[in-house]
Amino acid sequence: MTLALHLVAGVDFNTLPQQLVNGLLLGAIYALIALGYTMVYGVLRLINFAHGEVYMLGAYVALFVSYFMGFRPDATHPPQATILNLVIMLLASMVVCSIVGVCIERFAYRPMRSHSRIASLITAIGVSLLLQYGGALFLPNSPPPSISESVNPFHGQSKEFTLKGPSQDLVMLVEKAKPAKDQAQAAYQGWLTSHPNADIYNLPADGQALKEAQQSSTDIFNDAEHKVEAGGVHLIIQTGQAVMLVSTVVLMGILTYMVLFTRAGRAMRAVSHDFDSAALMGINVNNIVTFTFVLGSSLAGAGAMMTATFLGTPLTTFYGLAPGVKAFVAAVLGGIGNIPGAVLGGLLMGMAENMVVWAGYSNYRDAVAFLVLIIVLLFKPGGLMGSSKVEKV
Amino acid sequence: MRVIIMRRILTLNVSALAAIAVFAAGCGCGSNSGTTAGTPTTTTTTTGGTTPTSTAAKRPVPTAAGNTATGDKIVVGMVSSLNGDLKPWGDDSAKGGQLAVEEFNKQNPNGIGGKKIDFHVADSNSKPEQGKTAAEKLMSxxxxxxxxxxASGITAQIANAAYEKGVPVVAVGATRTDLTDIGSNVFRVCYTDAFQGPVMATFAYKELGKRKAALVTDLKQPYSTGLSNSFRDFFTKLGGTVVDEEFYNTGDAQFSGQLTNLKSKGPDVIFMSGYFNETGPLARQAREQGLGKDVPLLGGDGWDSREILNTGGDAIVGSFFCNHYNSQETRPEVQDFLAKWKAKYGTAPGTTMGALGYDGTMLTLQSLKAAKSADSKDLMDALDNTENYKGVSGNITLKGMGGSPHKRALVVQLTNDPNAPQKFVKAYEWDDVFGAGGGPGAAPAATTTTK
Structure with missing residues (x-):
């Protein structure tokens, strides 16, 4: 029945710009996580399934740092939120995540490196499960804690852009409905002031009549107002989300610089090109692998800190599961091992999900991620920007 | 398949019995005269044996013998979510149960017929499968x-396991409507979603004066989908329209796409039927999307937790939801319960499950006392005969109700006062919403006539 309801649901082109922006914001985070998958795969040919758990730990680090700075949910007078707090949380998450990532590589993946690749893959799944279920033993998860919105200096702030105004006669409609609404409201308020002890949800008949008159006139007014609103094309961007997008772009810029213009980056590309030859050329492969994990994990930590802070999601040890899977799909979509591909894949995934929602099928939002994965694997196994060389994993 | 066939046969029997009952109604109870031919089926209790009643007859009766008390103890079990997502509720439910047992033991120093109550609490870890294992352990x-x-999902597993063994289940906060259809061993002390959806629809339509509702449903929770449907059905029946329904999955973090769609449809009220974990961020993101406070947010009892105020922040303050109990109520049962709870645990219960856990346990113990003998089967009969039991969360009548009482529901409002986070707004009785004798199922007529 619900399916039938949604099959007839039309699409509203006036909300398309907003949905594209939503998709962009969502996709930027997927891209940030996908970079970690793709870089590790590029260097080690290993799908680091524990990456989502590194992301989860990053969110917890941000939580603890926010607690430490005094932004506890039960705090009656939390300190004034500043950008500095956010920067501290971001850096802490990035640092702790890189340490975790390096430790995972050092103790779980390096001993397995000389074994078959499937062994490393199973180890990665093992580490992921260890962090999910083991983490539940010492991380607070029931009830799920969340980062207090008081830490966010941009909370509740947003900017509205009007891309196209509504037509003039619609605006007139609102003007026409306004006096009736004001009059009814005044009558009801007047009655309420003359009956100071009245319970507004259990009114006597005369008060109830005034209340209903006020409600129905407000209804007409709101209806007109909504028509004006829906007649135009608006774009609302929350300041927090804009900050998130800008930080993501900055981090990706730093990553690009490091990979393309530093010695370590060059070495990393060499290792990813040919692991054994790079070692023969005098590159310390272990250091480069560590470097790769530092980069990937710190990006995941940054992404986790931003989503946990700006979206206010409750944290459990499974916090990284869904974003991890989607980011993995994004990495595959872009061509796993390819850095620009991961960004493209992430953005496309975010867009695809929001387009499904826009079309009125929000019940299939998660399905689209896996549909995309199947289609890509069927028709372009190498991904959009990856090499189409078939590999045996 | 077998169940379906069996139910068909049973419903045939019921209609036949109903016809007999119409004749029977002529002699006995004069108050039945106002009801229609299909309704006075409560009089079919004369058939003897399993003593089925109108709705109970539709429910399969367990054939297993159940447990009998041995030695000088009567074991009563409780399954509760002491860990996992529902921990705030599970903790309170277990505390309420312990409080009830303590009080019962004080009132009955010799126990029941010389047998003492032995109360076991097992953890379900908020997971249906583990709840089933815990129940099986308790029964063995x-x-x-x-x-x-x-919660309903876990209770369904427990109820199925208990049906196999013939042991009665008294659900604490499982509101899914069809839950008690599992078997005649299943009872509950809370209202159902078939009631709380209409309650919130009535509140939105009549008190808030809203006409265009949007629904936000958690696709992964049967509770949420069921509640959304019952809200939609009643809101449309009242004359309102449902302009949009958006879905998400448990654990989602980003709702901006759904909320953009929802906003473009111009609802004047939003009903969020999911649990508190996602509702907080949802509310926060809805406000950020520009859905102002003139569009109130409503929800069901899945909102009942202090955490919702942490995750939702300012955005959720002022929203309304349906609850079972409120500490601001002046009924003596509530104030008595609060005093006892504070004496034992120091603070007031954090969620409504404290009161429901207490009611569920106390009802079971009182029924044990009333039962002919200390075994599962007689206890089941005693539970099924509960009439006008004065619970903390309202009066409970299970006789002829098929396990689901028609209880009152309260609309409460979230505030930012840490000492009273839930403000009492309005109480709804069954008849206030459906009219006297109305509502889903034929059972309501039975309750009005038993008085």
Whole structure:
């Protein structure tokens, strides 16, 4: 029945710009996580399934740092939120995540490196499960804690852009409905002031009549107002989300610089090109692998800190599961091992999900991620920007 | 398949019995005269044996014998979510149960017929499968009855396991409507979603004066989908329209796409039927999307937790939801309960499950006392005969109700006062919403006539 309801649901082109922006914001985070998958795969040919758990730990680090700075949910007078707090949380998450990532590589993946690749893959799944279920033993998860919105200096702030105004006669409609609404409201308020002890949800008949008159006139007014609103094309961007997008772009810029213009980056590309030859050329492969994990994990930590802070999601040890899977799909979509591909894949995934929602099928939002994965694997196994060389994993 | 066939045969029988009952109604109860031919089926209790009643007859009767008390103990079990997502509820439910047992023991120093109550609490970890395992363990330990759980999914598993063994289950906070159809061993002390959806629809339509509702449903929770449907059905029946329904999955973080769609449809009220974990961020993101406070947010009892105020922040303050109990109520049962709770645990219960856990356990113990003998089968009969039991969360009548009482529901409002986060707004009785004798199922007529 619900399916039938949604099959007839039309699409509203006036909300398309907003949905594209939503998709962009969502996709930027997927891209940030996908970079970690793709870089590790590029260097080690290993799908680091524990990456989502590194992301989860990053969110917890941000939580603890926010607690430490005094932004506890039960705090009656939390300190004034500043950008500095956010920067501290971001850096802490990035640092702790890189340490975790390096430790995972050092103790779980390096001993397995000389074994078959499937062994490393199973180890990665093992580490992921260890962090999910083991983490539940010492991380607070029931009830799920969340980062207090008081830490966010941009909370509740947003900017509205009007891309196209509504037509003039619609605006007139609102003007026409306004006096009736004001009059009814005044009558009801007047009655309420003359009956100071009245319970507004259990009114006597005369008060109830005034209340209903006020409600129905407000209804007409709101209806007109909504028509004006829906007649135009608006774009609302929350300041927090804009900050998130800008930080993501900055981090990706730093990553690009490091990979393309530093010695370590060059070495990393060499290792990813040919692991054994790079070692023969005098590159310390272990250091480069560590470097790769530092980069990937710190990006995941940054992404986790931003989503946990700006979206206010409750944290459990499974916090990284869904974003991890989607980011993995994004990495595959872009061509796993390819850095620009991961960004493209992430953005496309975010867009695809929001387009499904826009079309009125929000019940299939998660399905689209896996549909995309199947289609890509069927028709372009190498991904959009990856090499189409078939590999045996 | 077999169940379906069996139910068909049973419903045939019921209609036949109903016809007999119409004749029977002529002699006995004069107050039945106002009801229609299909309704006075409560009089079919004369058939003897399993004593089925109108709705109970539709429910399969367990054939297993159940447990009998041995030695000088009567074991009563409780399954509760002491860990996992529902921990705030599970903790309160277990505390309420312990409080009830303590009080019962004080009132009955000799126990029941010389047998002492032995109360076992097992953890379901908020997971249906683990709830089932916990229930099976309790039953093999000799539990005569199982109290719990706080959520419908877990309770369904427990109820199925208990049906196999013939042990009664008294659900604490499981509101899914069809839950008690599992078997005649399933009872509950809370209202159902078939009631709380209409309550919130009535509140939105009549008190808030809203006409265009949007629904936000958690696709992964049967509770949420069921509640959304019952809200939609009643809101449309009242004359309102449902302009949009958006979906998400448990654990989602980003709702901006759904909320953009929802906003473009111009609802004047939003009903969010999911649990508190996602509702907080949802509310926050809805406000950020520009859905102002003139569009109130409504929800069901899945909102009941202090956490919702942490995750939702300012955005959720002022929203309304349906609850079972409120500490601001002046009824003596509520104030008595609060005093006892504070004496034992120091603070007031954090969620409504404290009161429901207490009611569920106390009802079970009182029924044990009333039962002919200390075994599961007689306890089941005693539970099924509960009439006008004065619970903390309202009066409970199970006689002829098929396990689901027609209880009152309260609309409460979230505030930012840490000492009273839930402000009492309005109480709805069954008849206030459906009119006298109305509502889903034929059972309501029976309650009005038993008075």
């Amino acid at each position: 330990d000799g539990a005569l009855a199982i109290v719990g759980e706080v």
